[in-house]
Amino acid sequence: MALSKIDVANMVTGATPVANGGTGQTTLAAAGLGKRPNKSPLIINGDMAVAQRATSATGKTTGAIYTVDRMKLLLDAQGTYTVAQESLTSGNAFANGFANAWRVDCTTADASPGASDQLGLQYTFEGQDLQVFKKGTANAEKFTLAFWVKSNKTGTGNIQLKDKDNSNRQCTQSYTISSADTWEHKVCVFGADTTGAFGDDNAKSLIINWYLGSGTDSSSGTANHGTWEAQDQTKVNDGGTLNINDNTNNDWAITGIQLEVGEFTSSTLPPFQHESFGDNLARCQRYFQNLAEGTEKPFANGFFWEAQEFMAHAGLNAIMRAEPTLEYVTGSNYYSILRNGGTDQLDALVISGSSSRSYIRYHLASGQGVASDTKNRPGQLMTANASSRIGVTAEL
Amino acid sequence: MSLTKKYEDCEIKYISTSIKTNDAIQIKYPLVNGKRLMKCIPNGATDNSDYQEILAWVAEGNTIVEAD
Numbered sequence: 001m002a003l004s005k006i007d008v009a010n011m012v013t014g015a016t017p018v019a020n021g022g023t024g025q026t027t028l029a030a031a032g033l034g035k036r037p038n039k040s041p042l043i044i045n046g047d048m049a050v051a052q053r054a055t056s057a058t059g060k061t062t063g064a065i066y067t068v069d070r071m072k073l074l075l076d077a078q079g080t081y082t083v084a085q086e087s088l089t090s091g092n093a094f095a096n097g098f099a100n101a102w103r104v105d106c107t108t109a110d111a112s113p114g115a116s117d118q119l120g121l122q123y124t125f126e127g128q129d130l131q132v133f134k135k136g137t138a139n140a141e142k143f144t145l146a147f148w149v150k151s152n153k154t155g156t157g158n159i160q161l162k163d164k165d166n167s168n169r170q171c172t173q174s175y176t177i178s179s180a181d182t183w184e185h186k187v188c189v190f191g192a193d194t195t196g197a198f199g200d201d202n203a204k205s206l207i208i209n210w211y212l213g214s215g216t217d218s219s220s221g222t223a224n225h226g227t228w229e230a231q232d233q234t235k236v237n238d239g240g241t242l243n244i245n246d247n248t249n250n251d252w253a254i255t256g257i258q259l260e261v262g263e264f265t266s267s268t269l270p271p272f273q274h275e276s277f278g279d280n281l282a283r284c285q286r287y288f289q290n291l292a293e294g295t296e297k298p299f300a301n302g303f304f305w306e307a308q309e310f311m312a313h314a315g316l317n318a319i320m321r322a323e324p325t326l327e328y329v330t331g332s333n334y335y336s337i338l339r340n341g342g343t344d345q346l347d348a349l350v351i352s353g354s355s356s357r358s359y360i361r362y363h364l365a366s367g368q369g370v371a372s373d374t375k376n377r378p379g380q381l382m383t384a385n386a387s388s389r390i391g392v393t394a395e396l
Numbered sequence: 397m398s399l400t401k402k403y404e405d406c407e408i409k410y411i412s413t414s415i416k417t418n419d420a421i422q423i424k425y426p427l428v429n430g431k432r433l434m435k436c437i438p439n440g441a442t443d444n445s446d447y448q449e450i451l452a453w454v455a456e457g458n459t460i461v462e463a464d
Contacts, residue, residue, distance in 0.1 A: 062402070076397045202443060309414060322443035331431035350411050353419045353438040363413045367464055387431055396445055 038132060038261070041273040043123065044283045045070045046147075046257035048100040051085040052281075052290040052391070058082045058107070063122070065395065068102045069284035072395075074120035078213060079245045080108035081119075086253055093148040093183040093255050097274060101150075103253035104212070104244065111246040118237075119213040119245050121254065124396040126321065127165060127198040127205030132261050135163070136197030142263040143190040145208065148256040149175070150183045152249060155241035158223070159188060162207040166196030168231035172223050174239060185256075187266045193228035202321050204396040208259075211237040212252055213245035285318040290391045292383050298338075299390060300362055300381040304373050310337055310344075311352075312362040312381050316392065319358050324392035326351045326360065334388045337370065339379035344371045349381075349390070360392060399453040408450065409461035411436070418463060421450055 050069045057066035059082075063075040066083040073083050086103040088094040093101065102121065110117070133141045143161060154177050163169040171193070175186040198205040211218065214237040221234030244250040258272050275283075291314070292299040302312025316324075326349060328335075333345040352363040362381060364370050373379075383390065405426045410418040418439050423446075425433040441447045454460065 062397075204445070306414070322445070323438050323441040325438075325444060325446045326436040328434055329431055330434050331427075334431070348422070348434060349436060350413065350420055350422070351436050351438060352413055353416060353440055355438055363415070363419065365413070367411075393446070394444065 040275065040279075040283070042125070042129065042132075042259045042261075043070075043257045044287075045280055046255075046272070047098055047274065047280070048085060048102050048255045049277055050281050050284045051100075052284065052288055056082065056084040065288070068100070069288060070123060071102045072122040072124070073104065074118060074122040074209060076116065076118045077110075078113045078117035078119045078215075079106055079110035081105060082107055088255070091150070091183040092185070093150070096148070096185075096256065097272070098148060098255040101148075101253040101255035103251060106244055106246075106248050106250040109246055109248050109250075111243075113213065113215040113245060115215040115217045117213075117215040117245075118211065118218055121210040121212070123208045123257070124204050125206040126202050126396065128200050128202060130198045130205055131200055133192075133198070135193050136166075136195060138194055140192035140194045141261045142192045143171075144187060144260040144262065144264040144269065145173075145190065146185065146187045146256070146258050146260070146264075146266075146269055147254055148183050148185050149177060149252070149254050150181065151177050151242065151244070151252040152180050153242050153244065153252075154178060154180050155243075156239050157242045158211045158237045158240045160207075160209040160211065160236040161190050162209065162231075163193070163196055163198070163205065163228075164203075164207060165199045165205045169193065169196055169228055170231055170236065171226065171228045172236055172238075173225050174223070177242070185266065187264065187269055189226060189263050191226050191228055195228065209236065210254070211240050211242075213237075213243045214240065282318055285316075286321050287395045288391060288393045289317055289320070289324075290389075293389045295383060295386050295388065297383045297388075298380050299383070300360075302362065302379055302381065304339070304375050304377045304379065307372050307375055308366045308370050310362070310364045310370050310379055312364075312379070313359060314362070315359045316357075320392065320394040321357070321396070322394040323355055323357055324360065324394040326390070327393050328390040329387060331385065331387065334383065334385040335390075336382050336384040337364070337379045338382055340373055340377050343384075344373075345369055345384065357394070398456060399449060400456045400458060403453055403458070407461060408453070408458075410439070410463040412463040421447070421460060423450075
């Protein structure tokens with residue numbers, strides 16, 4: 001096309017030339033792209049592709065991240081569940097580019113939950129990743145949360161945004177599942193909050209809770225959807241009817257979670273920002289890294305500082321949010337030090353306080369099973385059982 | 397759920413090394429089918445949420461077992 005053919009006037013005003021006279025959209029705003037200052041999606045692993053810990057976990061009665069990275073089961077004394085990374089091969093979510101979902105299945109029902117019981121999904125943010133919302137200023141932005149959801153139950157689900165930096169201020173919103181066992185796309189708008197800024201740091205500033213069931217402590221109030229207000233737990237699941245806890249036939253699954261700055265509808269929502277698996281994994285590793293799993297997997301090299309004292313160092317794949325916790329599965333002789341033509345069998349591992357966000361330092365002695373060896377000899381820490389599993393976590 | 401309830405079946409204990417007394421805090425979960433979950437938390441890692449939770453657990457009136 002010659003330069004003289006470009007319709008500059010229409011481009012500026014937002015009119016819609018496609019090629020030389022169609023009906024397309026020419027401004028970012030008109031295309032639903034007016035407010036996306038973030039380079040990467042604000043929700044990490046919103047497509048549920050990364051599951052470093054496991055793809056399925058059964059018999060869960062307490063809350064934790066069990067499978068899909070960053071996605072925490074919120075559970076307090078309300079039944080027993082299987083949590084899984086579900087592979088999708090059909091349905092509307094799959095047809096829109098999502099091959100995985102976070103799924104919870106009720107395996108022991110609790111149809112009469114105690115007042116303080118609760119069940120849901122929880123996602124947390126660092127405050128430094130949320131400054132774009134300008135919360136606590138006159139220019140505060142609305143929050144638009146979109147996701148794909150599917151359940152055997154129809155009914156109303158509730159979502160809470162919880163501001164951990166400002167006395168747990170909250171904003172709730174609801175959505176409706178209209179058809180059982182069918183992937184549906186939901187877009188929920190939460191108000192702007194001119195009160196209380198998010199801390200510009202690596203601490204927990206915002207929690208998103210999707211409530212799937214609760215006792216009366218979370219449902220006896222009257223919700224004030226879309227408006228920020230002081231903490232009131234009684235409002236967070238007001239009118240919620242999903243109650244995934246009430247029958248072992250129940251399940252609930254979610255994928256394609258995206259949080260956008262500003263207000264959008266289903267027709268103006270910017271497209272989901274898909275990342276490569278590698279980019280997604282790298283962002284997840286700020287919070288959790290799987291270091292070794294299975295038999296005879298080396299995970300650190302070191303030396304005998306003293307005859308019965310072994311030190312080893314291991315660099316981490318990404319700088320973590322905080323100095324991490326070493327988390328491992330152990331039993332009899334699940335780990336070993338390979339050294340000097342033999343091995344020392346270990347049941348326990350210890351990391352030193354001189355570890356950091358970018359490396360960990362193991363410091364093992366006779367109490368962990370280190371046997372005599374010559375000072376200054378090298379050695380290698382290895383897994384020694386098919387069930388051995390070791391990782392580091394710096395979750396919020 | 398209170399943290400006291402959450403950790404009621406766990407042993408929470410300091411670990412000392414030759415370099416530092418109470419260098420780390422170890423959480424030993426119950427043995428299930430011959431294996432257990434263990435956590436080792438750097439003592440004094442103020443940004444670590446596990447460390448923060450142990451401090452809150454202590455604030456509920458619990459005590460970390462002294463190192464061997």
